[in-house]
Structures are given as structure tokens and as C-alpha cells.
Amino acid sequence: MSRPKGPEGPAAWEAVEGAIRSRASIRAFLPDPVERATVERLLETAARAPSANNHQPWHVYAFAGETKAKVSEAILVARDSGEEGHEAEYVYAMKQWREPYKARRREVGWALYDLMGVVKGDYEGSRAAADRNYVFFDAPVGMILTIERDLSVGSWMDLGMFLQSLMVAARGMGLDTCPQEAFSPYHKILRPLLGIPEEEIVVCGLALGHADESAPANDLYTRREPLETFATLRDL
Ligand SMILES: Cc1cc2nc3c(=O)[nH]c(=O)nc-3n(C[C@H](O)[C@H](O)[C@H](O)COP(=O)(O)O)c2cc1C
Known part of the structure; x- marks a missing residue:
């Protein structure tokens, strides 16, 4: 196989940087569908990601329509009934929050709640906001990775x-x-619905679709720390 030519010329950086910088977690989607051919092309392109020894350790379950409705309903029913025994099979974020992560988490959490009109102590509101995860924020396509x-941990990096x-x-x-870690606790519900074997850990979900630009939640464009806080440059 030979390597395809990448984008060239002055428009190349603009296109690549624009795609990276305009990515944001979108939490309200329009009902406009996404075609199967588009989903296939995106997945095939993403599978060009590097991985140790070319392991390609990712598995993706992508769905829309009836399957997506079944997934959403089953999880929301479990949540509404307070059903126990739903726990993620891995720890995504730290259990004991410490700085600077505590402050960063608080900042993004409150920014989102502000936009969604959830105030401090509004447990119903925050619960309803969390539940939006399980309808993939109304995106037409849902995925489970x-x-x-x-x-081992390197393969998780590849994923x-x-x-x-x-x-x-x-x-x-x-x-x-x-991207939605919110799905990881519900692997027992997802396995039979999507045919996920026991040997696989549910890492996260992904909502895919057309952003609803009028939704307040989508006004969030999260801040990043300045370069010098995370990069050490020498002899450059
Ligand atoms: C693996 C992963 C899982 C995430 N899980 C959730 C989730 O379950 N629900 C959610 O609303 N956002 C989720 N997020 C989004 C993060 O909150 C978001 O990436 C972060 O605040 C930075 O904002 P940005 O994605 O808009 O740049 C997840 C992000 C990643 C990378």
C-alpha cells in the first residue's frame, strides 16, 4: 500500500487546524440523519490512527434508529428505577480529586450547568442534564467503543x-x-443489545450528528491552559 498525498498548500494548515480547533463536545444535536456511507468513511479514516505494532485494538458498535432507541430506553429505565449493579469496568477519572484537576473539573461543570440553567442544589436539573447523555444528546447516530x-494501557492510548x-x-x-464515558457503567445492558462479548470492556460512547447551533449548551468552548504550563521546550 502506498501512502496517499496529504493536503498541500496554504489551505492545508487552515483545514487541519480548523478541524482540530473547531472540535468541541456538542450536547444538543438536530434530528438530521447521517448516512451509513458517511459513518463507514469516518470509521475507516479514523482507523488510520497509529497503534503499537499496528494492533488496531479498537472495536466500534455504531447504530441509529431502532437500535439507538432501544439502547436509550433500556438505560433510562434502569436509571429511573434506581437499579443497582451498574458499574464501569475501569476508572476513567481520579477518585480523590486534587488540584489542578479539581478546579478544571469545577470550571467546566459549572460553565455547562450555567448554560443549561441548572443552579446549585438543583438535583433534578442536574440529573436531567446527565440523562441527556443516554439519548446521545438527540444525535442521530450513537456509538459504543x-x-x-x-x-494493556498502551492499547488504551491507541484507542x-x-x-x-x-x-x-x-x-x-x-x-x-x-465522547461519552457516561455509557461505561451500563455494559450489562449494552452487551445483549449490541452483541458486545464479555472479553470487551465498554470504554465510552460517542454521539455523532449535526450540532444544534441554537442550543445554549453548545455555546461552551472550553478553555485550555497556556503552552508553558504543559510543555517544556529546550534548544528550540
Ligand atoms: C473519553 C471522554 C469521555 C467523556 N465523557 C463525557 C460524558 O460522558 N458526557 C459529557 O457530557 N462529556 C463527556 N466528555 C467531554 C469532556 O467533558 C470534554 O471533552 C471536556 O470538558 C473538554 O471540552 P471539549 O471536548 O468541548 O473540548 C468526555 C470526554 C472524553 C475525552
Whole structure:
């Protein structure tokens, strides 16, 4: 196989940077459908992500319509009834929050709640906001990403690269996404509905569709720390 030519000329940087910088977690979508051919093209493109020894450790379950409705309904019913026994099979974020992560988490959480009109102490409002995850924020396409449980931490890194490639590729098609760790506790519900084998851990979900630009939640464009706080440059 020979390597395809990449974008060239002055428009190349603009296109690539624009796709990366315009990616944001979108939490309200229009009902406009996304065609199967588009989903296939995005997934094939994302699978160009690198991985150790070319393992390609990602598994993706992509669905729309009836399957998506079944997934949403089953999880929301479990949540409404307070059903127990739904726990993620991996720890995504730290259990004991410490700085600077505590402050960053608080900042994004409150910014989002402000836009969604959820005030401090409004448990129903915050619960309803969390529930929006399980309808994929009304996106027409939902995905669940999994990884085989005997693979090591490097493969999880590879899966992350696949995920980011997928989200950036979606921008190239004028589409938007939201990665969703919120699905990881519900693997027992997802397995029979999507045919996910026991050897795979549910890592996250992904909403894919056309952003509803009029939705307040989508006004959030999160801040980043300045370069010197995370990069050390020498002899450059
Ligand atoms: C793997 C992963 C899982 C995430 N899970 C959720 C989620 O379940 N629900 C949600 O609303 N946002 C989720 N997010 C979005 C983050 O909150 C978001 O990436 C972060 O605040 C930075 O904002 P940005 O994506 O708009 O740049 C997730 C992000 C990643 C990378």
C-alpha cells in the first residue's frame, strides 16, 4: 500500500487546524440523519490512527434508529428505577480529586450547568442534564467503543487516538461529536443489545450528528491552559 498525498498548500494548515480547533463536545444535536456511507468513511479514516505494532485494538458498535432507541430506553429505565449493579469496568477519572484537576473539573461543570440553567442544589436539573447523555444528546447516530480486557494501557492510548481521529474527521464532514464515558457503567445492558462479548470492556460512547447551533449548551468552548504550563521546550 502506498501512502496517499496529504493536503498541500496554504489551505492545508487552515483545514487541519480548523478541524482540530473547531472540535468541541456538542450536547444538543438536530434530528438530521447521517448516512451509513458517511459513518463507514469516518470509521475507516479514523482507523488510520497509529497503534503499537499496528494492533488496531479498537472495536466500534455504531447504530441509529431502532437500535439507538432501544439502547436509550433500556438505560433510562434502569436509571429511573434506581437499579443497582451498574458499574464501569475501569476508572476513567481520579477518585480523590486534587488540584489542578479539581478546579478544571469545577470550571467546566459549572460553565455547562450555567448554560443549561441548572443552579446549585438543583438535583433534578442536574440529573436531567446527565440523562441527556443516554439519548446521545438527540444525535442521530450513537456509538459504543470497546477494547479487549487483556490489552494493556498502551492499547488504551491507541484507542484514544482512534477516538480523536474520528472526532476530527467528523469535523471535516461538517459533523460534530460528543465522547461519552457516561455509557461505561451500563455494559450489562449494552452487551445483549449490541452483541458486545464479555472479553470487551465498554470504554465510552460517542454521539455523532449535526450540532444544534441554537442550543445554549453548545455555546461552551472550553478553555485550555497556556503552552508553558504543559510543555517544556529546550534548544528550540
Ligand atoms: C473519553 C471522554 C469521555 C467523556 N465523557 C463525557 C460524558 O460522558 N458526557 C459529557 O457530557 N462529556 C463527556 N466528555 C467531554 C469532556 O467533558 C470534554 O471533552 C471536556 O470538558 C473538554 O471540552 P471539549 O471536548 O468541548 O473540548 C468526555 C470526554 C472524553 C475525552
